[in-house]
Amino acid sequence: MENVNTDGYMVAGYIVAFATMGIYLLSMYLRSRNLKRDLETYESMDREKK
Amino acid sequence: MQSKPIALTILDILSAIGVIVATYFALVFAPTEAVMGNVQRVFYFHVGTAWVGLIGFVVAAVTGIIYLVTKDMRWDRVEVAAVEVSTMFFFITICLGSIWARPAWNTWWTWDPRLTTAAVTELIYIAYFMLRAGMEDPEKRARFGAVYALLGGLSAPITFMVIRLFRTIHPVVIGNASAAAQGGFDMTPNMLTAMFIALGAFTVLFIDLMWHRIRMGNLEEKVEQLKLKVSM
Numbered sequence: 001m002e003n004v005n006t007d008g009y010m011v012a013g014y015i016v017a018f019a020t021m022g023i024y025l026l027s028m029y030l031r032s033r034n035l036k037r038d039l040e041t042y043e044s045m046d047r048e049k050k
Numbered sequence: 051m052q053s054k055p056i057a058l059t060i061l062d063i064l065s066a067i068g069v070i071v072a073t074y075f076a077l078v079f080a081p082t083e084a085v086m087g088n089v090q091r092v093f094y095f096h097v098g099t100a101w102v103g104l105i106g107f108v109v110a111a112v113t114g115i116i117y118l119v120t121k122d123m124r125w126d127r128v129e130v131a132a133v134e135v136s137t138m139f140f141f142i143t144i145c146l147g148s149i150w151a152r153p154a155w156n157t158w159w160t161w162d163p164r165l166t167t168a169a170v171t172e173l174i175y176i177a178y179f180m181l182r183a184g185m186e187d188p189e190k191r192a193r194f195g196a197v198y199a200l201l202g203g204l205s206a207p208i209t210f211m212v213i214r215l216f217r218t219i220h221p222v223v224i225g226n227a228s229a230a231a232q233g234g235f236d237m238t239p240n241m242l243t244a245m246f247i248a249l250g251a252f253t254v255l256f257i258d259l260m261w262h263r264i265r266m267g268n269l270e271e272k273v274e275q276l277k278l279k280v281s282m
Contacts, residue, residue: 004087004153005087006090007087007089009088009089009092009149009150009152009153010088010089010091010092012149013089013091013096013145013146013150014077014092014095016142016145016146016149017099017142017146020138020142020145021138021142024138028262028263031266032266035270038273038277039276042273042277042279043276046276046279046280049280
């Protein structure tokens with residue numbers, strides 16, 4: 001491999017790594033939030049049923 | 051939902067600190083590799099994410115066995131968490147490898163044994179979620195998932211060992227590389243330090259994310275049970 005400037009590849013690599021982890025964290029947050037909402041809805045439906 | 055344990059909050063903080071420290075060691079502390087230049091710095095995250103990715107697939111296989119023996123749904127939730135978190139980390143591994151390969155091998159991708167087994171492993175675990183999504187019955191889903199995770203788990207040691215057993219252009223940094231390997235380099239002590247810090251940081255982050263995902267699985271289970279109760 002000849003001596004070339006590879007800084008751009010390094011930056012791209014770290015952007016991909018952090019973006020992937022960020023998207024995953026966001027997806028976990030959104031899924032948890034939706035589940036909590038569902039739980040509240042079903043709990044209130046259950047209370048009304050009683 | 052149960053309140054968040056203090057230990058999990060501490061683990062969240064440790065994970066964040068660990069990733070920041072690992073990034074500092076990879077980008078600042080480790081020396082620039084003489085031939086490849088700065089792109090070699092992706093190696094630290096590449097190895098760190100590959101480590102937790104492959105370990106997670108083995109964890110999923112083991113928890114799959116435990117589920118099949120005990121039929122306890124808690125082990126199914128651990129298995130799902132391990133597969134999901136590992137699939138995400140292993141995706142990063144493959145992307146970083148491809149980005150490194152472009153300047154090192156002059157190509158984004160080549161069907162080398164290591165790259166092929168890594169891609170197959172990732173696809174196996176993407177298919178795992180497709181398999182589970184196609185099943186309504188929780189017990190059937192858990193049983194099929196466990197068997198699949200057990201068989202899929204074989205791909206982890208194969209992916210790890212392939213560069214040590216076959217002629218491949220993928221470098222082996224620790225151990226003996228194939229004669230055809232391209233892009234290898236000798237690790238200096240500072241490079242080794244950065245690598246071990248990345249391994250440690252990603253291990254802590256992996257445990258932290260697993261814990262969060264297991265808690266989410268518990269919540270999913272609760273919602274599913276309540277939904278059934280209400281609909282009856």
